Amino acid sequence: xxxxxxxxxxxxxxxxxxxxxxxxxxxxxxxxxxxxxxxxxxxxxxxxxxxxxxxxxxxxxxxxxxxxxxxxxxxxxxxxxxxxxxxxxxxxxxxxxxxxxxxxxxxxxxxxxxxxxxxxxxxxxxxxxxxxxxxxxxxxxxxxxxxxxxxxxxxxxxxxxxxxxxxxxxxxxxxxxxxxxxxxxxxxxxxxxxxxxxxxxxxxxxxxxxxxxxxxxxxxxxxxxxxxxxxxxxxxxxxxxxxxxxxxxxxxxxxxxxxxxxxxxxxxxxxx
Amino acid sequence: xxxxxxxxxxxxxxxxxxxxxxxxxxxxxxxxxxxxxxxxxxxxxxxxxxxxxxxxxxxxxxxxxxxxxxxxxxxxxxxxxxxxxxxxxxxxxxxxxxxxxxxxxxxxxxxxxxxxxxxxxxxxxxxxxxxxxxxxxxxxxxxxxxxxxxxxxxxxxxxxxxxxxxxxxxxxxxxxxxxxxxxxxxxxxxxxxxxxxxxxxxxxxxxxxxxxxxxxxxxxxxxxxxxxxxxxx
Numbered sequence: 198x199x200x201x202x203x204x205x206x207x208x209x210x211x212x213x214x215x216x217x218x219x220x221x222x223x224x225x226x227x228x229x230x231x232x233x234x235x236x237x238x239x240x241x242x243x244x245x246x247x248x249x250x251x252x253x254x255x256x257x258x259x260x261x262x263x264x265x266x267x268x269x270x271x272x273x274x275x276x277x278x279x280x281x282x283x284x285x286x287x288x289x290x291x292x293x294x295x296x297x298x299x300x301x302x303x304x305x306x307x308x309x310x311x312x313x314x315x316x317x318x319x320x321x322x323x324x325x326x327x328x329x330x331x332x333x334x335x336x337x338x339x340x341x342x343x344x345x346x347x348x349x350x351x352x353x354x355x356x357x358x359x360x361x362x363x364x365x366x367x368x369x370x371x372x373x374x375x376x377x378x379x380x381x382x383x384x385x386x387x388x389x390x391x392x393x394x395x396x397x398x399x400x401x402x403x404x405x406x407x408x409x410x411x412x413x414x415x416x417x418x419x420x421x422x423x424x425x426x427x428x429x430x431x432x433x434x435x436x437x438x439x440x441x442x443x444x445x446x447x448x449x450x451x452x453x454x455x456x457x458x459x460x461x462x463x464x465x466x467x468x469x
Numbered sequence: 470x471x472x473x474x475x476x477x478x479x480x481x482x483x484x485x486x487x488x489x490x491x492x493x494x495x496x497x498x499x500x501x502x503x504x505x506x507x508x509x510x511x512x513x514x515x516x517x518x519x520x521x522x523x524x525x526x527x528x529x530x531x532x533x534x535x536x537x538x539x540x541x542x543x544x545x546x547x548x549x550x551x552x553x554x555x556x557x558x559x560x561x562x563x564x565x566x567x568x569x570x571x572x573x574x575x576x577x578x579x580x581x582x583x584x585x586x587x588x589x590x591x592x593x594x595x596x597x598x599x600x601x602x603x604x605x606x607x608x609x610x611x612x613x614x615x616x617x618x619x620x621x622x623x624x625x626x627x628x629x630x631x632x633x634x635x636x637x638x639x640x641x642x643x644x645x646x647x648x649x650x651x652x653x654x655x656x657x658x659x660x661x662x663x664x665x666x667x668x669x670x671x672x673x674x675x676x677x678x679x680x681x682x683x684x685x686x687x688x689x690x691x692x693x694x695x696x697x698x699x700x701x702x
Contacts, residue, residue: 295676
């Protein structure tokens, strides 16, 4: 499922965004070897401070498995600045109806090959569908995306081939980076959906996304508790009851906090 | 920070008022307004075709300091439907008074980020049913984006500081395409001549038009000739 996180709702999604920045660190520093800043295992740059919109994909277990960052091309954005080498010294495109997509990645470690819901190909397509549909609703007609050749191949093979490129591919870390043009159109969305078998609404409500994310945050069973099965079972039941009856994201987060606090306390008591 | 009425500013390159009034009519909205914050002074410069009594009340109450349609919308990259705002004290304060002046809570604000970190905000409202509103939005969103960037760029260009910094930087591709347009070639022809897709031609044309502050390709060609960027065909 897809959730759009921007500066208007990011206060509700702090932990989701932290997971996203961790995924970006694993992909861009680790796998692609780009020269990016990673602190505390999270990759962030100045463009994250410019209130971008993040398209975030959560898998069935609530893990952040894909993301993309969107900025307007009318204001500061990466192709105008740090990726300008891709444009061979030419000024960037600038239009209210053209958005820039950067930091597009999926979790290749967690996801599988093939075409299931948990595959690289499905999540890549889901993030793209989310971004295109969000853009179309905003009256935006095209996207320029900074991608690497591997991503380019994935897109081309999944009914989502860029219709053109601007500038030329340039070395960036272990791979090259290129700027691909894609129309944000019903035809493209239909083609991507058909290829990946994505049906229905890809967007989750804020409540749905938080509930799904909470699944990935379930505290691991504390080994010291294993001898005391009854307490652990009671607690687990209590928390799942609370989680089920939580009606707002705030309530769900409060349960999460309580859960980790209690687990921590129990762990600390048992350890000595 | 001050609230400045743009229709009283003389040297603006566009007839702000009439442009927005026409936009309001043609896209079937009740009211339209535009505002931008000066990145240097923090002043809010704006124009609105709201009833004059509301504009006076808004100004007197200094609502521009708490109006969520301004300070919240600037945080988004996409147009923000006002239904997305929390109904907090600030929201209630502005919209309780607004409803007394017959202004609805049903509106949308299109934020345009500019090159200096400033943000232009085009807002439209219409009192109608949910159904009509959703249909209207889907229908006019592209036009709203075009109008918002057109307004914003023209207002920014009117500043003395901005005038020197706002030289249109067109790429070779954009210039090349405008040059072929100047000699009368269609988008399809240009694509064939340059061996690129018509979509690529279109995306560069749209970008070139906006950089030149033009609404149509003919206008962009005219301005590009005027600036010596291309030859007159």
